[in-house]
Amino acid sequence: MTTGLRRLPPWLGILALCLVVLLVPDESTQNTLTVGLIWALWAASLNITWGYGGQFSMAQVALGGVSAYVFVILATRSGWPVFLAIVAGIVSAAVVSVVIGYMCLRLSGFRFAIMTLAFALAGVGLASSMEITGRTTGISAPGPWPTLRIGPLTWDLNGTDGGFTLLLLVVFLLLTGGMWLVLRTRQGRALLAVREDQLLAESVGVAARRYRVLAFVLGAVAAGVAGVCQAQYYQFIYPSLFSFSTLVTVIVVLVLGGRGLLFGPLVGGLLYALLTNTLHIGGQFEQMIFGAAIILLTVFARHGLTYYLSAAVRLVLPRPPAEPVRAEPGPLAPRGGGLTDAALLEISGLTKAFGGVRAVDDVSFTVGSAAVVGVIGPNGAGKTSLFNLVSGFVRPDAGEVRWEGRAITGLPAFERSRRGLVRTFQRPRTFPALTVRENLVIAAEGRPAHPGADPVEQIVATFGLAELADRPASALSYGDAKRLGVALAVATGARMVLLDEPAAGLNTGDVELLRRDLLELRKAGCSVLLIEHHMELVLDVCDEIVVLDAGRVIAQGTPAEVSAHPDVIDAYLGSAR
Amino acid sequence: MIAVWDQLPQAVANGLLLAALYAIVALGLTLIFGVLDVVNFGHGQLVTLGAYLVYALVSGSFSFWIAVPVVMVALGLGGLLMERFTFRPVRSIPINGLLVSIGWIAIIGNVISAVWGPDQYNMTRVLPGSLSFAGLSLSRSQLLVLGVSIVVMVVLSLVLRFTSGGKALRATAQNREAAALVGIRTRRLDAIAFGVGAALAALAGGLVANLFPLDPSVGDSYMVYAFVALIVGGAGSAAGAVVGSIIVGLAVSLAQTFGSTGVASVAPFVVLIIVLFFRPAGLFRTDHEATL
Numbered sequence: 001m002t003t004g005l006r007r008l009p010p011w012l013g014i015l016a017l018c019l020v021v022l023l024v025p026d027e028s029t030q031n032t033l034t035v036g037l038i039w040a041l042w043a044a045s046l047n048i049t050w051g052y053g054g055q056f057s058m059a060q061v062a063l064g065g066v067s068a069y070v071f072v073i074l075a076t077r078s079g080w081p082v083f084l085a086i087v088a089g090i091v092s093a094a095v096v097s098v099v100i101g102y103m104c105l106r107l108s109g110f111r112f113a114i115m116t117l118a119f120a121l122a123g124v125g126l127a128s129s130m131e132i133t134g135r136t137t138g139i140s141a142p143g144p145w146p147t148l149r150i151g152p153l154t155w156d157l158n159g160t161d162g163g164f165t166l167l168l169l170v171v172f173l174l175l176t177g178g179m180w181l182v183l184r185t186r187q188g189r190a191l192l193a194v195r196e197d198q199l200l201a202e203s204v205g206v207a208a209r210r211y212r213v214l215a216f217v218l219g220a221v222a223a224g225v226a227g228v229c230q231a232q233y234y235q236f237i238y239p240s241l242f243s244f245s246t247l248v249t250v251i252v253v254l255v256l257g258g259r260g261l262l263f264g265p266l267v268g269g270l271l272y273a274l275l276t277n278t279l280h281i282g283g284q285f286e287q288m289i290f291g292a293a294i295i296l297l298t299v300f301a302r303h304g305l306t307y308y309l310s311a312a313v314r315l316v317l318p319r320p321p322a323e324p325v326r327a328e329p330g331p332l333a334p335r336g337g338g339l340t341d342a343a344l345l346e347i348s349g350l351t352k353a354f355g356g357v358r359a360v361d362d363v364s365f366t367v368g369s370a371a372v373v374g375v376i377g378p379n380g381a382g383k384t385s386l387f388n389l390v391s392g393f394v395r396p397d398a399g400e401v402r403w404e405g406r407a408i409t410g411l412p413a414f415e416r417s418r419r420g421l422v423r424t425f426q427r428p429r430t431f432p433a434l435t436v437r438e439n440l441v442i443a444a445e446g447r448p449a450h451p452g453a454d455p456v457e458q459i460v461a462t463f464g465l466a467e468l469a470d471r472p473a474s475a476l477s478y479g480d481a482k483r484l485g486v487a488l489a490v491a492t493g494a495r496m497v498l499l500d501e502p503a504a505g506l507n508t509g510d511v512e513l514l515r516r517d518l519l520e521l522r523k524a525g526c527s528v529l530l531i532e533h534h535m536e537l538v539l540d541v542c543d544e545i546v547v548l549d550a551g552r553v554i555a556q557g558t559p560a561e562v563s564a565h566p567d568v569i570d571a572y573l574g575s576a577r
Numbered sequence: 578m579i580a581v582w583d584q585l586p587q588a589v590a591n592g593l594l595l596a597a598l599y600a601i602v603a604l605g606l607t608l609i610f611g612v613l614d615v616v617n618f619g620h621g622q623l624v625t626l627g628a629y630l631v632y633a634l635v636s637g638s639f640s641f642w643i644a645v646p647v648v649m650v651a652l653g654l655g656g657l658l659m660e661r662f663t664f665r666p667v668r669s670i671p672i673n674g675l676l677v678s679i680g681w682i683a684i685i686g687n688v689i690s691a692v693w694g695p696d697q698y699n700m701t702r703v704l705p706g707s708l709s710f711a712g713l714s715l716s717r718s719q720l721l722v723l724g725v726s727i728v729v730m731v732v733l734s735l736v737l738r739f740t741s742g743g744k745a746l747r748a749t750a751q752n753r754e755a756a757a758l759v760g761i762r763t764r765r766l767d768a769i770a771f772g773v774g775a776a777l778a779a780l781a782g783g784l785v786a787n788l789f790p791l792d793p794s795v796g797d798s799y800m801v802y803a804f805v806a807l808i809v810g811g812a813g814s815a816a817g818a819v820v821g822s823i824i825v826g827l828a829v830s831l832a833q834t835f836g837s838t839g840v841a842s843v844a845p846f847v848v849l850i851i852v853l854f855f856r857p858a859g860l861f862r863t864d865h866e867a868t869l
Binding site: 056103106107109110111113114115118119121122125126128129248251255284285287288290291292293294295298299302 | 616663666667670671672673675676677679680681682683684686687688690691801804805808812837838839840842843845846847849850853854857
C-alpha cells in the first residue's frame with residue numbers, strides 16, 4: 001500500500017492547483033499561475049530533449065517561436081480556423097526540428113548546444129528581417145479563442161474566470177502524462193539508454209541516432225505547444241520573445257525544478273512565477289538574482305527542488321523491499337541458428353589506417369559457431385581497432401566482414417548487434433543512472449520472445465548479480481561493472497560476443513567466475529571472440545587463437561600451435577621462454 | 578558586376594579587420610575551453626564589461642594606454658576568482674560549466690545595465706582618422722586592432738611553445754590526468770587559463786570601446802561570432818580559432834557589403850552549419866577514434 005501512498009503527493013499537489021485555479025478568481029493569483037504554467041511548458045520541452053534525451057538543446061525557444069509565428073500568420077493572414085492553425089504551428093515546429101535534428105546528429109555535448117544555438121539565432125535573425133513576420137516589431141495574435149462546448153458544459157478558453165489557466169494546466173498534464181507513458185515503453189527506455197551512454201546503447205542494439213532525433217522532435221512538439229500558448233497569452237509576438245534571454249529563463253526554471261523529473265518543470269515554473277510576481281524586484285535585479293540562482297543551484301543543488309522533495313517523501317514513506325524474483329542459473333539460450341558447421345563470422349582483408357599508422361592491416365580469419373577464439377598481441381597491436389571494425393563502430397578502409405554468410409561491412413553497430421554480433425568495451429560501460437536490472441532489461445529488449453523463464457532474471461542469477469539488481473549501475477565496483485558489461489552483451493541473446501579484455505583488473509576469484517561464464521556460453525551455443533592478456537585464461541578456454549602484431553596476423557591456430565610458434569614467442573610471449 | 582568587383586577589396590579588408598577582433602575573443606575562449614573544457618557563454622559579457630570599464634577610466638581622464646592594461650589586470654583577477662568559486666566546483670560535469678556561465682551572463686549583463694543604463698556612450702577615440710592605401714580606406718583605430726591582435730597571437734604562441742608554463746598548459750589541455758601525474762599543478766593552470774582568457778576579453782572590450790558606441794549588448798555579437806569561429810576552426814586549437822575568425826569576419830563583411838544587415842546577422846551561422854555538416858569536429862581537428 002505504501003507504493004500507492006508514495007504516488008500521492010504529486011497528485012495531491014495537482015489537485016490543490018486545480019482547486020486554486022477554479023476557486024481563487026483573484027487576478028494576481030491567476031496571473032501568477034498562468035505565467036508559471038507557460039514557463040512550465042517551455043521547461044517541459046527542454047526537459048524532454050535534455051532531461052530525458054540527454055541533449056542540451058538551445059533551440060527549444062526558437063522552435064516554439066516557429067510554431068507561434070506559423071499559428072499567428074495562418075490564423076490572421078490566411079484565415080485558417082484557430083485550432084487548425086494551432087496544429088499547423090506545432091507540426092511545423094516538429095518538421096523544422098527533424099531537419100535540425102538530423103543535421104546535428106553527429107555532434108554531442110557543447111557542439112550540439114552551440115549548433116542548435118546557431119540555428120536559433122539564425123531563426124531570430126530571419127524573423128527580424130522578414131516582412132511576413134513583421135520584422136523586429138512583430139505581429140498580433142488572432143484574438144480570443146472560441147468557447148468550447150461539451151454538452152451542457154461550456155469552457156471559455158480565454159476565461160477571466162481561470163479558463164485559460166485551466167487550459168494550460170490540462171495541456172501540461174497531457175504532455176506530462178504522454179511523457180510518462182512514453183517512458184514506460186520500450187522506446188522510452190531506449191531514450192534513457194541513449195542519454196546514459198550512446199555507444200553502449202548502440203552495442204546492445206538500440207538505434208541511438210533515431211532516438212536522439214526522437215528526443216529532439218518530442219521536445220520540439222512540447223516547445224510548439226508552449227510557443228502557441230505564449231502567443232495567445234501575450235496576444236502579440238516579436239523576435240526577441242524567442243531569443244536568448246527567454247532561453248536563459250527556461251534553463252533557470254528547469255534547473256530550479258529538477259531535470260529528468262516529470263514534475264520538475266511544473267515546480268520550477270510555478271516557483272519562478274511566484275518569486276517574480278510576489279517579490280516585485282523587477283528588471284535587472286531580478287535577472288541578477290536568477291543568474292546567481294543558476295550558479296548556486298548548479299554548484300550546490302544540481303538535482304533541482306523536485307528531486308529533493310521526492311527524496312524527502314521517500315524518507316517519510318520508504319519503498320517496500322521488492323519481492324525477490326527467484327530464478328535458477330540456467331542455460332543462456334542464445335537466439336536461434338543453433339549449431340552449424342558453416343562459419344559464423346568471416347573476416348577478410350580487413351584494413352584500417354589512422355593517419356600513417358595501419359592499425360589493422362589485411363586481417364582475415366573465421367569464427368565458427370560455439371567456438372571460443374582468442375585475439376592476443378602486444379599493446380597497440382590493433383586488437384581493439386579490429387573489434388571496432390567488426391562491431392561496426394568504425395568503418396574499414398578495405399576488406400569485408402561477413403556474418404552468417406552475408407556481408408555486413410556497411411551495417412551500423414546496432415544492426416549488427418540485433419543480428420546477434422555483440423561487443424563489450426575495455427573500459428566498462430553501463431547505463432549509470434539506471435539500476436542493474438533496468439540495464440539488463442534494455443539489453444534484452446531486442447531479444448526474440450522466448451518461452452520459459454524471464455531472460456533478465458535468468459541472467460541476473462547466472463552472473464551472480466541478484467544482490468545488486470536494484471542498485472544503480474553507477475554504484476557498482478569496477479569488477480561488478482565489468483561483469484555487468486559481459487552480462488549486457490549476453491542479455492541481448494547474442495550468437496557471438498566480442499569481449500574486450502574482460503579479465504583486466506579482476507581478482508583471481510572473479511577471473512575464475514569469468515572462466516566458468518565463458519565455458520557456459522560456449523555450451524549454450526554462443527561463440528566468443530576474446531581479447532585478453534591473461535594468457536592462462538586464453539590458453540585454457542580458447543579453441544583457437546589469432547595473434548596480432550602491428551596490425552597483422554602473425555600466427556593462428558590451436559593454443560598449442562600458437563604457443564609454440566617462434567614469431568609469437570618473439571613478439572609476445574617473450575623469448576626467454 | 579563592375580560595382581561588385583570594385584567593392585570586393587574593401588569588403589575583404591573590413592572582414593579581416595573584424596576578424597582581428599574576433600580572434601582576440603576566440604583565443605581567450607579557446608584557452609578556457611582547451612584547458613577547462615568549459616564553454617564560457619559569459620565571455621561576451623566580459624567583453625562588454627571591459628569596454629565599459631575602459632570607457633569609465635578614460636572619461637575619468639586616464640590615458641587609454643593605461644586604462645586598457647589596468648582593466649585587463651582587473652578582469653583577469655576577476656576571472657581567477659570566477660574559476661575558483663563557480664567553475665571549479667562543477668568541473669566533473671562539463672555541461673554544468675555551461676550552466677554556470679549562463680548564470681554569469683545574467684549577473685554581469687544586468688550589473689552593466691544597472692550601473693550604466695540603456696544609454697549609448699561614446700568614448701573619446703585615440704588614433705582618430707583613417708589611412709588610404711591602394712584605394713582602400715582603413716581607419717587607424719581598426720589598424721590598431723589588427724596590430725594588437727597580431728601581437729597577442731605571437732606572444733601567445735611563443736608562451737605556449739617555449740615557456741615551461743605554456744608547455745604545462747598545453748599538456749594539461751591534451752591530457753589532464755597525465756599532466757597531473759607528472760607533477761603539473763593542473764588546478765592552478767585552470768585558474769590561470771581562465772584569468773588570461775578574461776584579460777583577453779577585457780582587451781577586446783577596450784578595443785571595441787575605441788571603435789563603436791557602447792550599449793549593454795555591445796559584446797554579445799563578439800561572443801557569439803567568436804564561438805562560431807572557435808567551432809568552425811575546431812575547438813581547442815589556437816590556429817583553428819584564428820582561421821575560424823578570418824572565415825567569420827569575411828562572411829559578415831561580405832554579407833554586409835553585398836547583402837543586407839539581416840543577411841549579415843545570419844551569415845556566420847550559415848557558415849557554421851555548413852562547416853559542421855561536413856566536418857563535425859571543425860576544420861582543424863582530425864577526428865580521433867572515439868575512446869571505446
